Amino acid sequence: MATGLKYYFxxxxxxxxxxxxxxxxxxxxxxxxxxGDEEGRxxxxxxxIDKTTGAVFxxxxxxxxxxxxxxxxxxxxxxxxxxDSEQVKxxxxxxxxAVDVASEVFKxxxxxxxxxxxxxxxxxxxxxxxxxxxxxxxxxxxxxKKAGIHIRSFISEPTAAFIANYDELKSSSIVAIFDWGxxxxxxxILQHINGKVSELATVGRDTDFFGSxxxxxxxxxxxxxxxxxxxxxxxxxxxxxxxxxxxxxxPTSPALSNIVMRRFDDQIGRWCNQRQITYTRYCDDMTFxxxxxxxxxxxxxxxxxxxxxxxxxEAKTHFISNADRQTVTGLVVNxxxxxxxxxxxxxxxxxxxxxxxxxEDSIVHGNRLNFLEDGQPIRCPTYMTHLIGSVQYxxxxxxxxxxxxNAKQKLLDYARAxxxxxxxxxxxxxxxxRLREKDE
Numbered sequence: 001m002a003t004g005l006k007y008y009f010x011x012x013x014x015x016x017x018x019x020x021x022x023x024x025x026x027x028x029x030x031x032x033x034x035x036g037d038e039e040g041r042x043x044x045x046x047x048x049i050d051k052t053t054g055a056v057f058x059x060x061x062x063x064x065x066x067x068x069x070x071x072x073x074x075x076x077x078x079x080x081x082x083x084d085s086e087q088v089k090x091x092x093x094x095x096x097x098a099v100d101v102a103s104e105v106f107k108x109x110x111x112x113x114x115x116x117x118x119x120x121x122x123x124x125x126x127x128x129x130x131x132x133x134x135x136x137x138x139x140x141x142x143x144x145k146k147a148g149i150h151i152r153s154f155i156s157e158p159t160a161a162f163i164a165n166y167d168e169l170k171s172s173s174i175v176a177i178f179d180w181g182x183x184x185x186x187x188x189i190l191q192h193i194n195g196k197v198s199e200l201a202t203v204g205r206d207t208d209f210f211g212s213x214x215x216x217x218x219x220x221x222x223x224x225x226x227x228x229x230x231x232x233x234x235x236x237x238x239x240x241x242x243x244x245x246x247x248x249x250x251p252t253s254p255a256l257s258n259i260v261m262r263r264f265d266d267q268i269g270r271w272c273n274q275r276q277i278t279y280t281r282y283c284d285d286m287t288f289x290x291x292x293x294x295x296x297x298x299x300x301x302x303x304x305x306x307x308x309x310x311x312x313x314e315a316k317t318h319f320i321s322n323a324d325r326q327t328v329t330g331l332v333v334n335x336x337x338x339x340x341x342x343x344x345x346x347x348x349x350x351x352x353x354x355x356x357x358x359x360e361d362s363i364v365h366g367n368r369l370n371f372l373e374d375g376q377p378i379r380c381p382t383y384m385t386h387l388i389g390s391v392q393y394x395x396x397x398x399x400x401x402x403x404x405x406n407a408k409q410k411l412l413d414y415a416r417a418x419x420x421x422x423x424x425x426x427x428x429x430x431x432x433x434r435l436r437e438k439d440e
Contacts, residue, residue: 007117009124010160011109011149013102013140015080016214016245017042020109020124021164022117032164035113043112045080046216047104048073054092058108066216069224076101078214078309083139087306099143106147123150127160129179130188158188212284212310213246213260221260257283264304271300339394344404347390351407355414359384384415 008023019042020035048062158177223233246253272279277290353362363377
């Protein structure tokens with residue numbers, strides 16, 4: 001090693017991909033070097049384990065085996081999202097925890113750096129999501145330690161992104177950083193004064209259901225080599241994914257998510273049928289109901305989701321008895337379908353203000369942020385159709401609700417005049433014809 005040569009390492013341990021960067025200082029001249037795979041790409045955060053021999057494959061080797069749909073291995077991905085899980089997976093006679101799997105990713109990153117530089121990466125700074133819990137940090141330290149890496153400190157991923165793009169952002173005093181990852185979304189407001197960076201505010205949350213479904217899951221489930229060539233499969237998956245995940249709002253995401261979840265639905269459906277349990281799923285909302293105690297459902301679902309690379313949202317998991325109000329996807333289902341009273345009450349208020357004071361005043365009074373810009377109402381025609389659509393939704397569930405039947409007619413009459421006055425008669429009548437079709 002040359003005299004005065006110092007290495008400082010940083011690791012981005014990602015849900016989908018991971019990478020290492022080395023900050024090399026030689027003769028007081030710093031240089032950042034990225035350590036990806038042989039082609040310079042990030043390293044997939046996936047581990048493949050041979051079912052018979054227990055041999056471990058990492059990075060691009062594990063990825064290629066999964067893309068080839070090799071059935072000789074078990075594949076574990078998205079381990080970052082389940083680090084604090086207590087689930088254990090037995091493969092080839094060995095028990096694997098989430099920490100064990102994460103440790104294999106760290107080992108691979110360490111070996112990759114050594115092969116490239118001859119340097120043993122003994123410590124590193126690790127970038128983590130803003131909302132990373134204390135328990136997950138502890139598990140990540142444990143996994144790195146097993147790989148022979150001491151985590152000297154953690155840094156939030158948005159702050160790391162700022163530092164990585166410092167030359168372009170150094171003239172800015174206040175910067176907002178949005179970090180969309182395969183498993184998390186982080187937002188940070190950073191203050192930059194005289195070369196010092198501090199976090200003024202941060203918020204982090206798990207991605208939506210679609211965002212938790214990875215590129216590889218879509219490729220393997222929907223576009224694998226059983227149906228199309230490998231090249232076509234990659235192309236179709238790339239067209240349907242963004243940032244290595246299904247995007248919220250895309251028309252293809254709901255269908256593809258159901259394809260990914262089909263095996264889960266089939267397996268849990270059979271398991272429930274054997275126990276006289278009714279199972280339903282809408283996106284990531286799963287409901288289990290029975291006249292019998294639901295023993296074992298929680299652990300069964302948690303284990304199956306873990307094996308697929310998902311994590312059960314404990315905060316949204318509830319056990320509800322017959323005596324409690326049972327709400328599923330916003331509907332009350334105790335004896336018959338009904339709309340929650342709070343929803344109808346708020347909708348009545350919106351309708352009242354719209355009919356009495358007009359669309360603009362209703363938007364402002366209700367503080368409808370999606371239809372406000374600098375405190376002024378915008379997209380008023382869209383708000384009108386939204387309001388009529390909300391009434392139609394209530395009537396689909398409660399078709400005999402006289403109050404909303406009358407409200408619908410009043411809104412249609414109001415909308416006819418409003419759209420005519422705004423010169424949008426054609427758009428209105430097209431919308432009204434769609435409502436008539438639904439009524440018929």
